[in-house]
Amino acid sequence: MNNIIIKNDDARPEMDAILGEFFQAELPRQWPKFKAPMSTRTKEPVSFWSRSSGRLALAACIALLVGGYLSLGGFFPRAQAPNGVHQAAPDTASRPERKKDLPKTQNNRTDDSGLATPMDPLKR
Amino acid sequence: MKSRPKKSPHQAAFEEIYERHSREVWALVYARWLNADVALDIMQETFLRLWKQWQDGSDIVNPRAWLLRVARNLAEDHAKSAFRRFGTQAPQTMNGVEGHDDTPLDGMSREETFGQLRKELEHLAPADREILTLRYALEYDTNKIAEMLEINPTAVHMRLSRARQRLAERLTAQGVQGSHE
Numbered sequence: 001m002n003n004i005i006i007k008n009d010d011a012r013p014e015m016d017a018i019l020g021e022f023f024q025a026e027l028p029r030q031w032p033k034f035k036a037p038m039s040t041r042t043k044e045p046v047s048f049w050s051r052s053s054g055r056l057a058l059a060a061c062i063a064l065l066v067g068g069y070l071s072l073g074g075f076f077p078r079a080q081a082p083n084g085v086h087q088a089a090p091d092t093a094s095r096p097e098r099k100k101d102l103p104k105t106q107n108n109r110t111d112d113s114g115l116a117t118p119m120d121p122l123k124r
Numbered sequence: 125m126k127s128r129p130k131k132s133p134h135q136a137a138f139e140e141i142y143e144r145h146s147r148e149v150w151a152l153v154y155a156r157w158l159n160a161d162v163a164l165d166i167m168q169e170t171f172l173r174l175w176k177q178w179q180d181g182s183d184i185v186n187p188r189a190w191l192l193r194v195a196r197n198l199a200e201d202h203a204k205s206a207f208r209r210f211g212t213q214a215p216q217t218m219n220g221v222e223g224h225d226d227t228p229l230d231g232m233s234r235e236e237t238f239g240q241l242r243k244e245l246e247h248l249a250p251a252d253r254e255i256l257t258l259r260y261a262l263e264y265d266t267n268k269i270a271e272m273l274e275i276n277p278t279a280v281h282m283r284l285s286r287a288r289q290r291l292a293e294r295l296t297a298q299g300v301q302g303s304h305e
Contacts, residue, residue: 015288016260018295022238023260026160028150034142034171036135 138178141187142171148188148272149195151262155254156199158242166202170195244294252287255280 149170154163170191177184184190245253258264258272266284270277 015292018237018241019256019260019288019291021234022241023257025238026154027261028160028164031146032164032168034139034146036138036175037172 134178138175141174141191145188145191146171147262148258149191151257152192152195152254153199154261155257156196156250157202158245158253162202166195166198169198240295240298241291244291244298247294248287248290252283255283256287259284 146167150163150167153166154160157163173194174184174187174191177190245256248256254273255269258269264272266277266280270280273280
């Protein structure tokens with residue numbers, strides 16, 4: 001360890017000079033000043049139209065749809081249903097109920113008295 | 125005559141921090157890369173990030189420690205990107221700064237001596253380069269280096285001595301005059 005320090009002491013003045021010159025040459029000659037960057041997040045006043053144009057367009061679309069529906073509806077005649085409701089076309093959704101004819105089965109047979117006898121033995 | 129716009133106290137405080145610590149940040153990155161331009165870029169990027177933190181209202185208790193930590197991280201990130209660009213070669217070896225070993229060294233110019241010194245500095249440990257940069261670029265004394273790196277002044281002295289001696293031996297072996305008696 002001592003040997004290293006003694007050798008270093010020998011080298012020190014020369015090395016000091018070389019290192020000092022080298023590192024000083026590496027330092028930027030003119031140290032840059034800090035310039036605060038311009039803020040990119042400045043709030044600009046937003047105009048009424050750019051703020052609410054989307055909403056206005058949506059409102060206009062809805063108004064057009066409703067207006068179109070009402071104006072087109074006026075062109076077609078309406079039929080009056082018996083219940084007093086105007087009908088543009090016959091109501092196919094409500095059909096009159098049909099009587100269902102039940103198939104005659106053995107259980108449905110009646111005897112002479114007219115009472116159903118499901119367990120009635122076969123007549124010969 | 126137009127008067128200059130007044131600086132806000134916020135900006136004035138920031139500029140004070142810049143004046144106080146920017147050289148240390150530069151030295152730290154320079155010691156890592158031995159490239160003054162890269163160190164300058166990373167130093168500016170580091171302060172830009174601190175500025176943004178201030179703008180966002182972040183409370184940084186110790187700006188110096190914050191700056192040094194971010195600068196170290198950025199220097200390491202640069203190492204990764206440099207690896208992508210240059211492979212395993214250091215950037216200095218790719219732009220012809222270094223000469224060949226068989227160059228006659230007796231008549232070396234100052235630039236050639238510096239080139240040789242740079243090459244030898246690359247062989248030192250980054251911690252040793254850091255101490256040398258602080259000592260010779262910023263002209264810090266042992267105590268100030270110890271304070272900055274949070275190590276014992278004796279350790280700083282030992283590292284300085286060893287680094288100088290190692291460099292002297294290597295430069296002497298290369299035939300650089302004035303490196304050793």
